Amino acid sequence: MTEQVTGAPGPAARKIAPASTWGAELRTMFTLAWPLVIAQLAQNALTTTDVIMTGWLGPDFLAAGTLATTFLMPFLVGGIGIVSAVAPLVAQARGARDIKAVRRVVRQGMWAAILIAAMLVPFLWQIKPIFAALGQDPAITLMSEQYIQTAVWMLFPALAIIALRSLLSAFDSTRIILLITVGGVVFNAGLNYALIFGNFGFPRLELRGSAVATVLTNALMFGLMLLYVLRHRRFKRFNIMIRFWKPDWPRFRQIFRIGTPIGLTVLAEVGLFTAAALLMGLLGTDEVAAHAVALQSASMAFMVPLGLGIAATVRVGVAYGRTDPEGVRKAGWTAFALGTGFMTLSCIVFLTMGPVIVSWFLDPRSAANANALGLAATFLVVAGFFQIVDGAQVVAAHALRGLSDTKVPMVVAIVGYWLIGLPVAYFLGFELGWRGVGIWLGLAAGLGSVAVVLVARFAMRERLGLMRTMA
Incomplete structure (x- = not known):
């Protein structure tokens, strides 16, 4: 999202008027943010559906699915970060009225998606020896491998969707993104119900059925989005599939150059939660299942400040572009207050x-779930306290991106998550014997340290010279 602001703003960005009062800024921020929040919630609902339905199979299946998706997720979000560089490049081309550049950027974005997915598939297939080296339970590892062997194919449509979504977003066509995402949630839920449990005459595939549903849902969403771009009169003029295999190496390299810092920043945070899940795997199946429930609940709540953060990037960036320091102040702190x-x-x-x-995820009537339910409820208490710092860090990070300040926040994220959060989680969880609660307190420590630094950095933006180029 950084470059969506630092690049040339499109007409939609230029129409956002200065907010003369705090009330006006609040109204403007809310109007801009609520569709983004709904879109983020709909996207997260895809994963929530998988977690809920695999949880119905029992703690072992939920633990295996959680470890598999936790292993997959850092690589997926890293790839998404790289391909999302398509958005600012398309916005710049739109500002220049360069139709040919739009076509070439989107095409090279899809090239990048294909290359990244092709590189990741062989590595992700090695989940079994990797998990064995990390000391994970052999039975859970085998189930995780069965899931990953199928689920990896979702990388191709999932990453290609980002290129098309960036095109649609740059031209203000976000409603179709929301509609396709909501449709994907419904389709995924129905397919999960059919394939996991063998309903409607389908075979009972259990965890592998969830993987198949994930792949087919992403393929459907990509197909619908591509069909829209190719058929809608506003986008068909770009002819993005014409001479698809014709290279444009400068733009191809540009996508990786702009997208890599975005991917590394997100990867630092996602990697922390991946490491936490692996630490949970050393404690037992019930701990992993409880961690999955608590984490999914926390991630759903996180979608709201994330949507507000994206809106903050736009509002702060527009104020920065029009040399309005008071607008920067109002936009940043309004988003922070809402988040x-x-x-x-x-x-x-x-x-x-x-x-x-937690009873929504694991059946409380089953005696086998009793320990996992108790642990999940305990983890949610810790998650409740780190909700505030989690919201603060994501809004602050996005507000700083509106000022083109991305490199230092990336370093802050790496240090906070990996040099503070993870060591604290290990020390409390294993050295002090606090087990899962200690790991979650480590997550809170990492998020809290990042939040403090980023919020302070935004508050001190003028003293740190972040507003210097405004003049």
């Missing part, structure tokens, strides 16, 4: 309704 305000509410919900929430 942390919502996360305070989610904190209260987690603290007061933990047992109810």
Whole structure:
């Protein structure tokens, strides 16, 4: 999202007027953010559906699916970060009215998606020896391998979707993205129900059925998005599939040059949670299942400040572009107030309704789930407290991106998550014997340290020279 602001803004960005008062900024921010929030929630619902339905199979299946997707996720989001560089490049081409550049950027973005997926598939197939070296349970590892062997094929459509989504977003056509994503959620839920449990005459594939549903859902979403781009009168003029195999090496390299910092920043955070899941795997199946439930609940709440953060990037970036330091101040702190305000509410919900929430994922009537349910409710208490710092760090990071400040936040994220969060998680979880609770407290320590530094950096933006180029 950084370069969507630092690049040349399209007409939609130029139409966003300065907010003269805090109330006006609040209204503008909310209007801009709510469609983004819904889109993020819909995207996250795809994973939530998988977690819920595999949880119905039992803790072993949920643990295996969680470890498999946790292993896959860092590579997926890293690839998404790289391909998302298509968005600012298309926006710049739109500003220059360069139809040929739009076509070439999107095409090379799809090339990048294909290359990244092709490089990742052989590596991800090595999950079994990797998990064995990490000391994971052999039975759970075997089930995870069965899931990954199928699920890796979703990388090709999932990454290609980012290139098409960037094109649609740059031309303000976000409603179709939301509709396709919501349709994907419904399709994925139905296919999961059919293939996991053998309903409607389909074979009972259990965990592998969830993987098949994930691949087919992403393929369907990509197909619908591509069909829209090729058939809609606004986008068919770009002819993105004409001479698809014709290379444009400068733009191909540019996508990787712009996208890599985005991918590394997100990868640092996702990698921390991957490491936490692997640490949970050393404790036992119930701990992994409980971790999956708590993490999925926390990630759903996280989608709201994430959507607000994206809106903050736009608002701060537009104010920065029009040399309006007061607009930067209002936009950044308004988004921060909305994000942390919502996360305070989610904190209260987690603290007061933990047992109810975890019962949505694991059947409380089954005696086999009793330990996992208790652990998940305990983890949600810790998750409730780190909701506030999690919301603060994501909004602050996006506000700084609006000022073109990305390199230092990337270093802050790497240090905070890997030199503070992970060591604290290991020390509390294993050295002090606090087990899963200690690991979650380590996650909170990492998120909290990053939040403090990034919020302070935004507050000190003028003293640090982040506004210097505005003049």
